[in-house]
Every structure is written in structure tokens, then in C-alpha cells.
Amino acid sequence: MTAEAPTAPVLSYGRLVPVTVHFDDLDALGLLHNARYPLMVERAWSELWQEHGIRFDGDWEAAGDACNAVRELRISYDVPVTRTGTYAVHLWLERxxxxxxxxxxxxCSADGAVTYAQGTRVLVRLDAATLRPAPWSERFRAAGRELLRPAD
Structure with missing residues (x-):
């Protein structure tokens, strides 16, 4: 018996960023290791934000909006990824x-049609000197607004 992956509607919000699953991403059973999903999501977000000039180059003071920390991560694994190749991460902002x-x-699959895992992550922008919450820049907010999921 094989599990059917849930299908997603045509992409109407957010961005689809290609990612590659390599042989060494698989566990002993030949499945994408559970710890690799968040790593690939992080890499996809980093790529997307770099397109907007937001990146961390080793200097927290200069990092601006890239100076942030994860407050919460939730992920559910719907259907295992069983082979190497090209996939995608569909990204959007909820809030x-x-x-x-x-x-x-x-x-998801490279075309976004099949969902293998899904989740949410909460980030907090930090002041580099105090590590206390700090406001996002207007440039970041403008880029973020483009990624907001429409209200259902």
C-alpha cells in the first residue's frame, strides 16, 4: 500500500524555490531525513531574501533584518521523499x-503539486547590540508584504 501525497492548488501566493535532494540527505531507509526538511526550507528562505539584498555576511551589526532568531518551528511530515532529485519549497508569510x-x-514536488511536508516558523527581528526584539526595516516589510498569504 502506498501513501498518496496531498495535492495543492495552483500556486496563487508566495514563491516556489527549487531545492535539490542529494544521496547524503537520505537516511538508512532511503528516505529524506526528517532533519533535512527544515535545513532545505532555511536555504530556500536565505536564497529568497538574498534576492532582496537581505543577507548575513558575518557582521551582526551590518546584518539588519538578517539579525533574527527562530522562536518556534512546527512541521508535519505528510508523505516521505524516497528519491534524490529536484524538489521545491513553497514559501509565504502568514503574518x-x-x-x-x-x-x-x-x-513539495518541483511543480508545487505534491506536498511532502508542511509547517510554520516564527522569527523575531533582533537588535544586534541588545538581542532584544527590534522592528523590521521598511525595505524588509515591503518585500514581506509581497509574500503575504491572502486571507481565505
Whole structure:
């Protein structure tokens, strides 16, 4: 008996970022290791934000909006990934607050039609000197607004 992966509607919000599953991403059973999903989501977000000029280059003071920390991560694994190759991460923002945000993600087939895992992650923007919450810049907020999921 094989499990059927849930299908997703045509992508109408967010961004689909290609990712590659390599042989060494698989566990002893030949499945994508559970710890690799969040790593690939993180890499996809990093790529997306770099397109907007937001990146961390080793200097927390200069990092601006890239100076942030994860407050919460939730992920559910729907159907195992059983082979290497090209997949995608569908990314969007659920909420964009003054100092925090919640983003949603799906680890999916390259075309976005099949969902293998999905979840949310809460980030808090930090002041580099105090490590206390700090407001997102207007540039970041403008880019973030483009990624907001429409209300259902």
C-alpha cells in the first residue's frame, strides 16, 4: 500500500524555490531525513531574501533584518521523499508584525503539486547590540508584504 501525497492548488501566493535532494540527505531507509526538511526550507528562505539584498555576511551589526532568531518551528511530515532529485519549497508569510513574523512553507514536488511536508516558523527581528526584539526595516516589510498569504 502506498501513501498518496496531498495535492495543492495552483500556486496563487508566495514563491516556489527549487531545492535539490542529494544521496547524503537520505537516511538508512532511503528516505529524506526528517532533519533535512527544515535545513532545505532555511536555504530556500536565505536564497529568497538574498534576492532582496537581505543577507548575513558575518557582521551582526551590518546584518539588519538578517539579525533574527527562530522562536518556534512546527512541521508535519505528510508523505516521505524516497528519491534524490529536484524538489521545491513553497514559501509565504502568514503574518508580518512589527518585530516578528510567521511564515508558512511546504516541501513539495518541483511543480508545487505534491506536498511532502508542511509547517510554520516564527522569527523575531533582533537588535544586534541588545538581542532584544527590534522592528523590521521598511525595505524588509515591503518585500514581506509581497509574500503575504491572502486571507481565505
Amino acid at each position: 508580518l508584525g512589527n518585530t516578528g513574523l510567521t511564515y508558512g512553507f511546504r516541501f
